[in-house]
Amino acid sequence: MWLPGNTGVYLPQDDTALLIDAMLLAPIPRGARVLDIGTGSGALARAAADCGAAEVTALDVSWRALAAAFVNTRLSGRRVRLRHGDIRKCLPGRHFDVVLANPPYVPCGRGAPGRHSPARAWDAGPDGRAVLDPLCDRAPGLLSPKGMMLMVHSTLCDPEKTLVRLRDGGLKAAVVARARCPFGPVMSSRADWLERAGLIEPGQRDEELVVIRADRTR
Structure with missing residues (x-):
């Protein structure tokens, strides 16, 4: 059961499902400490708890998202620690066995969304990497x-840049899952701009999603 879409919180879609499938295949070690970055509705946090994680921390910059995650995880009987903050600044000195991330990655041609705008959950600058790059550096x-x-x-954000940035940080990194999906409401609403920006082909109305795994080997 999930809170309805009119809460203004990004609800689980194809990217969430693909990431959960990759998590199940990984899998999460029983008793692991898990961090869910940009938890939104709490879907990933709940899935991690279902997989036997001993401790799940759900992080988001949106108080509204954290309220939704609180309700959705409690409805399932799962206890999740909720934290408000930006991953670039918070959780100093904390380490986790598993980090899950479905960050904002949709390219946009306008400035950063306001603090109370639902678009904070998906808008990520002209190349879609406004959050991806700092996250790779922090990983x-x-x-x-x-x-x-x-x-x-999305592959619109150039997965190779993600792999290089993670490897430059000393991590082993690879694409472990792919899926081609039709545009959702957000991508459909800005398809004309994406065409003008050269990010998609004329008439293209789907995208490829990737899951990237990064491992600390020591």
Whole structure:
């Protein structure tokens, strides 16, 4: 059961499902400490708890999202620690066995969304990497020895840049899952701009999603 869409919180879609499938295949070690970055509705946090994680921390910059995550995880009987903040600044000194991330990655031609705008859940600058790059830089410091991160985003954001940035941080990184999906409401609403920006082909109305796994090997 999930709170209805009129809460203004990004609800689980194809990217969430792809990331959960990758998490189940990984899998999460029983008793792991898990961090869900940009938890939104709490779908990933709940799935991690269902998989036997000993501790799940759900992080988001939106108080509204955290309220939704609280309700959705409690409805399932799962206890999740909720944290408000930006991953670029919070959780200093904390390390996790598994980090899950479905960050904002949709390219946009306008400025950063306001604090109370639902678009904070998806808008990520002209190339879609406004959150991806800082997250890649922070990843090595978030992972415990032998820890792993699973992150989903669109190929419109250039997965190779993600892989290079993670590897430059000393992590082993690879694409572990792919899926071609039709545009959802957000991508459909800006398809004309994406065409003008050269990010999609004329008439293209689908995108490829990827899950990238990054491992700290020591």
